Every structure is written in structure tokens, then in C-alpha cells.
Amino acid sequence: MTKRIQGKHIKHTANIKPRTQTEQISTFLIKSQTPYVSAIKKISKQLSKFEHSTGVKKYSQYKQVSYITVKGMGKSIEKTLSVGLYFQERYNVDIHTGTVEVLDEFQQDEDESVYKKRLVSSVELKIWLKKE
Amino acid sequence: MSNPNINRKKARLYNSRNIRAQSTDPSLDSKEKLSVPTFLASRQFEIKSFELSQLNSKNALSTRIFQSLPRSLRRRAASHNVKRIPKRLRVRAVREMSATGPVKRMPKGRQLYKIQSAKRLLRVAGRLKSMKQIPEFKSVNIRQQYKLLSKQLKELVENKKLPQVNNAVGSRDVVGINKLTNAPSGNIKYFKRQRDFVWLPTHIWHAKRFKMIKNHGYQIPHTPTQKCFKSMSRQGKTKAIAFDTSYYGTMIINIPDKQSYKNVLHDLIRTKSTKVVNGEKSYYGWIYMNSQQIYQGYVYSSLANGQIIIRVFPSVYKKLFKHFKENVNCTIQDCRFALGSIELTGPAALSSLSKMLHLHDSKTIEIWKQLTSVQDTDLIPIGTTFTFDSQDPRIFKSFKMYKSDTTNIYDVIISLQSTQLVDPSIVNQICQSESRNNSYKDQLTNKDIGKFHANLTSQPKDISKSHIPALVSKLARQKWMIILPWHWILPFWLTLAKIRDVKPGGIQQIYQLNFENGVGSFPQDFPWLEDGWIYNDINGQANLFKASKLPKSQVTLAAAESKVSDVFDAYKCDWHSLRNITYIQKLKNLPEKLESKTNYASFEGLERNITSTHDLIQVVRSLKEEIVDSEPVIELYDETNPNHKQFHDNSSTIESIPAIVRSKLPVRQVRVTLIGEGTISNNARVYSDKDACDVNVIGFVTSGGMNLRQGAFTGIGAIVAQEFSSQIYIRNVGQTKLYLGKLELV
Incomplete structure (x- = not known):
């Protein structure tokens, strides 16, 4: 066991790359606090918005997007996979496993912080759209 | 005879409103049975012609092509200046303009003379400026001013004076050492307009696009003329908003x-x-x-x-x-x-800032490059400060883009702790009047820039001579600021405004973003400070004045409020009465339990005996009329203050009524959020109980409204510094309905 570092633990997000508008609207991130049903509902809504070529609420990125990405890491991998299983009944779902690097900050006082890098397993789903 | 044009216009409108329909219906031809396909076909035809007519009547009366443009592409002068219209529509715009264009009336007589003399004055002033002199301004009429400048010019030519400024643009450092300096006089053409309220360097840019307010001796951009409440919220969530905060x-x-x-x-x-x-x-x-x-x-x-x-x-x-x-x-x-200074907020703030800065080489440039490639999160510590030696941004046609690097960003963040990012010599340049002035040396005029860009073979390094000191700091989460010499703000601002991720905002948008993030805005959300106190007072007076102008048929807010509350002023956060009503309940000789029914007043000496809630409220009302406080009657709760601690534990008592008037009420800043449905507006009252009685009021909402980031009504306010349950009730001014909400300390 490694020794615990003293200080207030600040977990930094792993999403630090700037995302394009298209990426923003076609990606769904699952956190440990995300309720399962809300995730299902939100993803279904996103799917239906990209599936229909007409209608009031249509994204202008309709043509660029062919799948919705769902990401989860660490504790939320299980939830992400069960979301994937739910959508597998109606859609083609690809599952990719991977690792992401995150940064932990241990704030000791106003000036001093100790940083530590950590690797976390991750999973990424691609839910392929059924276009009209 | 009626005007043929109007007739034609009317005819067009009537035609557009006609919906074509089938006069005969073939599906019903055979009397016995309905032919379904033909029936469907005719209904389809009807729906189509109905939709077509909707589209037609929408555009039927428009006579000019720019009427089809969205709001963001319309321009004030588009009706008479084709250059204000997108290129693809210009041909038609020219045709429309020549058909109906107004005949320009030329000025005559006195009007013409005035224009000509103003032009003469500008010519002399411009000449002086190009000779690197400071034209003398005085509050006199145009003719006298012209004489003054001509004399200055004549003396200059005869005596061969040295230049007063180091550039032809008229930029110079205006600084007061150990005393407050006078406001810069600005360009002679607009000299009188900025005498009392100073223009920001970007004033002309903002005045075309923003509503301006005159406040604190400045003309401050208030809000864009185009409506932007939702778009600004979205921009703040995903991109960046820029503010000229030179005021x-x-x-x-x-x-x-x-x-x-x-x-x-x-x-x-x-x-x-x-x-x-x-x-x-x-x-x-x-x-x-x-x-x-x-x-x-x-x-x-x-x-x-x-x-x-x-x-x-x-x-x-x-x-x-x-x-x-x-x-x-x-x-x-x-x-x-x-x-x-310029402030930028939003996740794209840092990357947008880096796009406008074309830097001379320095040691920190590598770190800057790598940091700007990430989305701005909490990763970069608050307080991170850079100093830069920058170039004039106008000479670059494209934005500065850094290629993404393979270096691990986390290593850069870790190394930030031990790297020296600030160059003390550049800080010194910012702090010295002389070096700020030197940064303006040979500042390029717009003409120079135009000539440079017209020459296709010219390179930026040919004319880039300026060294501009800049201080860049991260103020808070997703909030960056750059400090520059005053006359460099405009060139940088113009570049920044062109960057795609950036939208400019005014002071109203600063308030909006603060509100959405649950942070108080100065001064309105800090009523215990002198500025906040004055703001609340003035706001109350303004609301009262507005109400006094209402027609008699309409119920004023005060009248509506008097049905619910006997004590509190309807037009502001009435801290004064809240203080009185809170302390009067702590009076030493108050009976254990107050009667709830109304009774006749009984007096002991000059003071009224308090036996019922009614008595209590009447005493508070009488106190209201007696004293007007000029300084805050509330103060921020301080744990280390023993009196506050005692008050917080509800163990303090008050000797007599005159002692109430001398004491201050400790308060705490809070965030309130509605749990169910309802609304929160400014000055809403916060109750500790479902019973909307004045004694249950524990505070006020200083700013409340729809919070788009949370998708609910929230508010920021202050409450009396005592223990309350997190469940509270909120009532808007002039209404009887109470909404359930929850409380959270800031």
C-alpha cells in the first residue's frame, strides 16, 4: 500500500481537451452520481433528435453524426455497460475499453499542493444511429 | 384619387392571403361511395396551398431585401448604405434603393456654416496631431477654439518645437502621482461628450452595439442592443464572453x-x-x-x-x-x-485570449502554448499569472494558433508550481509611466495598417516594432483578465471581437453570469457595504418615483404590499425595519408570550407597552418614521466577534428601544432555490415560517430571477445571522403567495 498523502483531495476532470460543438452534442458522460434511468432517457432523447431528418427540434449537425458516444470510467463502468446493454436491444452498440489518465491534487495550504497522476480504466460505447 | 402605390401594395397583400382550394370535389362524384385516393389527394392539395399561403403572406409586404435577414445580420444604416448588407444580396439592395431612395437635402445657411467651421477646426487639430502635438482644448465656441489651435500651429511652424507625443495617433500616458489625475480629453470632435463621463478606449465600438450607461464617472457598456439572455448563458457554459473592464x-x-x-x-x-x-x-x-x-x-x-x-x-x-x-x-x-483591462469568462477564455496575443519570444512561451491547448477547467490554479511582451495585434491577418503538443499536460500543471512565470522587468514596465509611454512609440495609424496590408509581399516583422507589456491573470474559475496600457486596449479588443468563440458582453452580463454561478455581484448583493447600502437606497427611491407616475387606476406596489405587510417598504430591501423588528423581540421586559389579537395602546411614559404582536408592529412602524440612517444598519456576521456569537446563539437581549436604534444587525449571505414551482424577483422577502407575518421575516433576496444554468428560479440575498432550518418560504413584493424554497450559505 502506498502511503496516503495529506491534504484536501481535489479530483480534476479527465475531460480537458476542448470539444467541438458536434462532439459536445453527441457525447454523453456518465458519472457515479448519474441515475441510471435519467441516463437512458437523456440518451434516447439525443438519439431521436439525430434520427429524424425533419421535425421542429433537429440538430444542424445531423449529417456529421452517425453515432452517439457514451463514456464512463472507474466506478461508473458498470453503469455505463448496463446502459449499453439496454440500447443493444434496438441499436448496434460498440464497446471499447481503455485507460485514461487523471490528476489528483492534494491541497495542503493556500500555496502548496501535491499533484499525483493516476490511471483509471474506462469504457466507451458507440450507439449507432438508425437513420431514416 | 388614391395613391396607386398603396393600391398595389394592398392588392399584393390580398393576393397573398388567398388560399387556393378545389372548387369541385371529384371524390364525391359517385353518390354512393367515397373515392379514398382522390379524397386524400384533394386534402393534400389543400394543406399544401394553406402552408404556401402562410409563407407568402409572411413576405408579402416586405419591400426591402434586408427584411429577410436574421436580426444579427441587420444593420442600422442598411436602408441607405449597401455596404451594410451581405454581398450576396447587394445587387437587389441597390435596385431597391435607387427605386425608393430618399432625396438628400443639402445643408444651407447657418447650418452649412457650422459644418464648415467644424471641419476647419478638425483639419487644424488633425494637422497638430500628425505633427505629434497635443491640441489645446478649452470650453469655448468653435471660432475661438479654431483661433487657439491656429495660433498653436503657427508657433509650432515658426519655432520648430519638439514633438510632445511619440506617435501620430495621439496616445500618451495620463497619470497622476500622489494625486488624482484629470480625465483624458479625447479627440477634439468628441471632446465635450466625454468631459463628465469618461469614454472607455473602446467606447465608439461599444456605442454602436450596446446600450451605454453613465455611472461612476464613466460611460459603461450596459447590455448589447440585441436580446441575448439565453445566448449569453449558453456562451458562458460552452465558449467565452469578453468584457472591456477598463472602467x-x-x-x-x-x-x-x-x-x-x-x-x-x-x-x-x-x-x-x-x-x-x-x-x-x-x-x-x-x-x-x-x-x-x-x-x-x-x-x-x-x-x-x-x-x-x-x-x-x-x-x-x-x-x-x-x-x-x-x-x-x-x-x-x-x-x-x-x-x-479586458476580462474573459467561459471555458474557451484561455484559448481565445491566446489567439489574440502575438508574443515576442520569452521563457514562459512554451508553458503558455501548452496550457492554451486545454479546455479551461479547475486544472490551472487560480491566481496563475503571466507577463508578456506582446506585439501589435493589428498587423497580423490571422489569429495566433498553437499546434497541439505531445507533452503530457499534467506534467506542465505540476511544473507550474515551481516555474517562474512572471518577469519582474515587465511588471516594472507596466508600473512605470515612462515605459508605458514608450510602448506607444510610433504606434501605427489605421492608414499605416491599411498600407501594410495592401502590400502583399510585406511581412509582419517589417513593421512590428512595438513592445507592449501585458499582465495576464486567472481571477477565478474560468475567468481570466489581461491588463494593458490604456491606448492598447482598443487594438486588442478589436482583434478579440473577431474571434469566433468570443461574444462581447456588458456589465449586465457580468451580473448575469455571477448570478448563474451563485456568486454575488458588487454592489447590489452586498448591502452591508457602504456601496451596496447606497445602491439599495437609490434603487428604492427610483422605484418609488416610478410608482408615483402610475395612473390612479393602477394599484401601486406599496398598496398591494400593505395588504400583507405593515412594516416593510415595498420598493427596496428594508433592512432598517428588519433590524428593528428583530431586536424588539429581544427586549428585556417583553412578556413570554404575545397576544395575537388587536388591542388599545397603553403607554408607560413615552413608550408603548408591548403586550401583543399588534403592539410590537406598531412600535416598529413608529420607529420607521423617526430615523433615516445614512450608513448601513447591518453588518456581516463575524464568528470571532463575541456580540455576534451571542446574537447567533439567541442569548443576547436589548435594554430599551433607543438601544435598538444604535445597534447593527449581523447578517449572512445566502443562496435560495425554489423547491417546487414559483418565481423569485428582486427584494423578495424570506420567511422562516409558513405564516406570512412580519415577525417571521428573516431576510431579503437582493437579486433573484430565472437561473438558466440550474433551470430554476434562484436568488442571492442575506438573512439574519441565526440558526434556521434550510427550508424557508419566499414571497415576492406585492403578492400574497408563498413559495417553498431551500437555503444555502454562500
């Missing part, structure tokens, strides 16, 4: 003695961080004057140079300046019109 005043304090420097800095910001004192980090937080919080401002301390840069809101500036002048042995530079 914030900057002063620079110089104290050579190290020990007294540290003492002054400690009195000012009370930080223990050695990094802030040494100038490795900047400070953004409460600023103290005579041990009292006055404002949340920006401080950068450069111990090596013995200089402190302080940037505060203009309403606080003068008293802080006076305080330093009278109490501290130091040299103070009044840099209100020598240094300007």
Missing part, C-alpha cells in the same frame, strides 16, 4: 522599504500566502481598508520592485486612494486612465 480603476503603490511593504500588503488583503506576497501568484478577493472589507478586487504584489497593483471598482477607487495618501507613506500612481 475599473488601477492604482500602483510604491514602497521601497520591505518591512513596511509587507505590513501595508497584509493590512490590504490579509493573505498568508507567500506566493502572493512574492508576486508568483495574483490575489483576487476581499480588500480591506481600516480593517473593514470594502470590495472584492484584484491585487498583484511585486516584492522585488516594491510595487503593488490594485484594481478596484470605480465607486471604491477614490476612497481607497485617499486612504493610502493620508495613512501610508508611499508613492501612489493614479493609473485609472493609464492602464485598462
Whole structure:
């Protein structure tokens, strides 16, 4: 066991790359606090918005997007996979496993912080759209 | 005879409204049975023609092509200036214009004379400016001013005077040493308009696109003329919003003695961080004057140079300046019109900032490059400060783009702790009047820039001679600021405004973003500070004045409020009455339980006996009329203050009614959110109980409204510093309905 570092633990997000508008609207991130049903509902809504070529609420990125990405890491991998299983009944779902690097900050006082890098397993789903 | 044009227009409208329909219906031809396919076909035809007519009538009456443009592409002068219309529509616009264009009336007589004399004056002033002289302005009429300038020009030509400024644009450093300086006079054409309220460097740009307000001696951009409530919220969530905050005043304090420097800095910001004192980090937080919080401002301390840069809101500036002048042995530079600043908020703030900065080589450039490639999150520590030696942004046609690097960003973040990012010599350049002036040396005119861009073979390095000192700091989460010499703000702003991720905002948008993030805005959300107190008072007076202009048929807010509350003023947050009603319940000789029914008044000496709630409220009402306080009657709750602690534990008592009037009420800032449905507006009352009785009021909402980030109504306010359950009730002014909400300390 490694020794615990003293200080207030600040977990930094792993999403630090700037995302394009298209990426923003076609990606769904699952956190440990995300309720399962809300995730299902939100993803279904996103799917239906990209599936229909007409209608009031249509994204202008309709043509660029062919799948919705769902990401989860660490504790939320299980939830992400069960979301994937739910959508597998109606859609083609690809599952990719991977690792992401995150940064932990241990704030000791106003000036001093100790940083530590950590690797976390991750999973990424691609839910392929059924276009009209 | 009627006008044929109107007839034609009417005819067009009538035609567009016609919906074509089938006169005969073939599906019903055979009397026995309905032919379904033909029936469907005719209904389809009807729906189509109905939709077509909707489209037709929408555009039927439009006579000009720009009427089909969305709001964001329309321009004020588009009706008579084709250049204000997108190129693809210009041909048609020219045709429409020549058909109906107005006949221009030429000025005559006195009007013509006035224009001509103004033009003559401008010509002389322009000549002086191009000869690097400062034209003398006086509040006289045009003819006298013309004489004055001609004399100046004549003397100049005869005596061969040295240039007064180092550029042909008229930029120079205006600074007051140990005294407040006069406002810059600006260009002679607009001299009179900025005498009382100073124009920001970007004033003309903003005046075309924003509603401006005159406040604190400045013309401040208030809000864009186009509606933007939702779009700004979205922009703040995913991209960036830029603000010209040059109206914030900057002063620079110089104290050579190290020990007294540290003492002054400690009195000012009370930080223990050695990094802030040494100038490795900047400070953004409460600023103290005579041990009292006055404002949340920006401080950068450069111990090596013995200089402190302080940037505060203009309403606080003068008293802080006076305080330093009278109490501290130091040299103070009044840099209100020598240094300007731009603020950027949003996740794309950092990357947008980097796109506008074309830097001369320096050691920190590598780190800057790598940092700007990430989305701005909490990763970069607050207070991170860079200094740069920048070039004139106007000479570059494209934005500065850094290629993404393979270096691990986390390593860069870790190395930030031990890397020196600030160059003290550049800080010194910002702090010295002489070097700020030097940065304006041979500042390019628009003409020079135009000539340079017209020549296709020219390279930026051919004319890039300027070295502009810049200080860049991260103030808070997703909030960056750049400090530049005053006359460099405009070129940088113009570049920034062209970057795709950036939208410009006014002071109203600063308030909106603060509100959405659950942070209070100065001064309105800090009523215990002098500025907040004055704001609340003035706002109340303005609301009262507005109500007095209402027609008699309409119910005023005060009348509606009087049905629910007997004590509180409807037009503002009535802290005065809240203080009285809170303390009167702590009177020593108050009976254990008050009667709830109305009774006749009984007096003991001059004071009324309090036996019922009715008595209590009547006494508070009588107190309201007696005294008007000029300074805040509330103060921020302080745990270390024993009186506050006693008040908080509900163990304090009050001797008599006159003692109430002398005491201050401790309050705490809170965030409120509605749990169910309902609305929150400014000045809403916060109750501790479902019973909307005046004695149950525990505070007010200083700013409330729809919070788009949370998708619910929220508010920021203050409550009496005592223990309450997190469940509270909120009532808007003039309404009887109470909404359930929850409370959260800020």
C-alpha cells in the first residue's frame, strides 16, 4: 500500500481537451452520481433528435453524426455497460475499453499542493444511429 | 384619387392571403361511395396551398431585401448604405434603393456654416496631431477654439518645437502621482461628450452595439442592443464572453522599504500566502481598508520592485486612494486612465485570449502554448499569472494558433508550481509611466495598417516594432483578465471581437453570469457595504418615483404590499425595519408570550407597552418614521466577534428601544432555490415560517430571477445571522403567495 498523502483531495476532470460543438452534442458522460434511468432517457432523447431528418427540434449537425458516444470510467463502468446493454436491444452498440489518465491534487495550504497522476480504466460505447 | 402605390401594395397583400382550394370535389362524384385516393389527394392539395399561403403572406409586404435577414445580420444604416448588407444580396439592395431612395437635402445657411467651421477646426487639430502635438482644448465656441489651435500651429511652424507625443495617433500616458489625475480629453470632435463621463478606449465600438450607461464617472457598456439572455448563458457554459473592464480603476503603490511593504500588503488583503506576497501568484478577493472589507478586487504584489497593483471598482477607487495618501507613506500612481483591462469568462477564455496575443519570444512561451491547448477547467490554479511582451495585434491577418503538443499536460500543471512565470522587468514596465509611454512609440495609424496590408509581399516583422507589456491573470474559475496600457486596449479588443468563440458582453452580463454561478455581484448583493447600502437606497427611491407616475387606476406596489405587510417598504430591501423588528423581540421586559389579537395602546411614559404582536408592529412602524440612517444598519456576521456569537446563539437581549436604534444587525449571505414551482424577483422577502407575518421575516433576496444554468428560479440575498432550518418560504413584493424554497450559505 502506498502511503496516503495529506491534504484536501481535489479530483480534476479527465475531460480537458476542448470539444467541438458536434462532439459536445453527441457525447454523453456518465458519472457515479448519474441515475441510471435519467441516463437512458437523456440518451434516447439525443438519439431521436439525430434520427429524424425533419421535425421542429433537429440538430444542424445531423449529417456529421452517425453515432452517439457514451463514456464512463472507474466506478461508473458498470453503469455505463448496463446502459449499453439496454440500447443493444434496438441499436448496434460498440464497446471499447481503455485507460485514461487523471490528476489528483492534494491541497495542503493556500500555496502548496501535491499533484499525483493516476490511471483509471474506462469504457466507451458507440450507439449507432438508425437513420431514416 | 388614391395613391396607386398603396393600391398595389394592398392588392399584393390580398393576393397573398388567398388560399387556393378545389372548387369541385371529384371524390364525391359517385353518390354512393367515397373515392379514398382522390379524397386524400384533394386534402393534400389543400394543406399544401394553406402552408404556401402562410409563407407568402409572411413576405408579402416586405419591400426591402434586408427584411429577410436574421436580426444579427441587420444593420442600422442598411436602408441607405449597401455596404451594410451581405454581398450576396447587394445587387437587389441597390435596385431597391435607387427605386425608393430618399432625396438628400443639402445643408444651407447657418447650418452649412457650422459644418464648415467644424471641419476647419478638425483639419487644424488633425494637422497638430500628425505633427505629434497635443491640441489645446478649452470650453469655448468653435471660432475661438479654431483661433487657439491656429495660433498653436503657427508657433509650432515658426519655432520648430519638439514633438510632445511619440506617435501620430495621439496616445500618451495620463497619470497622476500622489494625486488624482484629470480625465483624458479625447479627440477634439468628441471632446465635450466625454468631459463628465469618461469614454472607455473602446467606447465608439461599444456605442454602436450596446446600450451605454453613465455611472461612476464613466460611460459603461450596459447590455448589447440585441436580446441575448439565453445566448449569453449558453456562451458562458460552452465558449467565452469578453468584457472591456477598463472602467475599473488601477492604482500602483510604491514602497521601497520591505518591512513596511509587507505590513501595508497584509493590512490590504490579509493573505498568508507567500506566493502572493512574492508576486508568483495574483490575489483576487476581499480588500480591506481600516480593517473593514470594502470590495472584492484584484491585487498583484511585486516584492522585488516594491510595487503593488490594485484594481478596484470605480465607486471604491477614490476612497481607497485617499486612504493610502493620508495613512501610508508611499508613492501612489493614479493609473485609472493609464492602464485598462479586458476580462474573459467561459471555458474557451484561455484559448481565445491566446489567439489574440502575438508574443515576442520569452521563457514562459512554451508553458503558455501548452496550457492554451486545454479546455479551461479547475486544472490551472487560480491566481496563475503571466507577463508578456506582446506585439501589435493589428498587423497580423490571422489569429495566433498553437499546434497541439505531445507533452503530457499534467506534467506542465505540476511544473507550474515551481516555474517562474512572471518577469519582474515587465511588471516594472507596466508600473512605470515612462515605459508605458514608450510602448506607444510610433504606434501605427489605421492608414499605416491599411498600407501594410495592401502590400502583399510585406511581412509582419517589417513593421512590428512595438513592445507592449501585458499582465495576464486567472481571477477565478474560468475567468481570466489581461491588463494593458490604456491606448492598447482598443487594438486588442478589436482583434478579440473577431474571434469566433468570443461574444462581447456588458456589465449586465457580468451580473448575469455571477448570478448563474451563485456568486454575488458588487454592489447590489452586498448591502452591508457602504456601496451596496447606497445602491439599495437609490434603487428604492427610483422605484418609488416610478410608482408615483402610475395612473390612479393602477394599484401601486406599496398598496398591494400593505395588504400583507405593515412594516416593510415595498420598493427596496428594508433592512432598517428588519433590524428593528428583530431586536424588539429581544427586549428585556417583553412578556413570554404575545397576544395575537388587536388591542388599545397603553403607554408607560413615552413608550408603548408591548403586550401583543399588534403592539410590537406598531412600535416598529413608529420607529420607521423617526430615523433615516445614512450608513448601513447591518453588518456581516463575524464568528470571532463575541456580540455576534451571542446574537447567533439567541442569548443576547436589548435594554430599551433607543438601544435598538444604535445597534447593527449581523447578517449572512445566502443562496435560495425554489423547491417546487414559483418565481423569485428582486427584494423578495424570506420567511422562516409558513405564516406570512412580519415577525417571521428573516431576510431579503437582493437579486433573484430565472437561473438558466440550474433551470430554476434562484436568488442571492442575506438573512439574519441565526440558526434556521434550510427550508424557508419566499414571497415576492406585492403578492400574497408563498413559495417553498431551500437555503444555502454562500
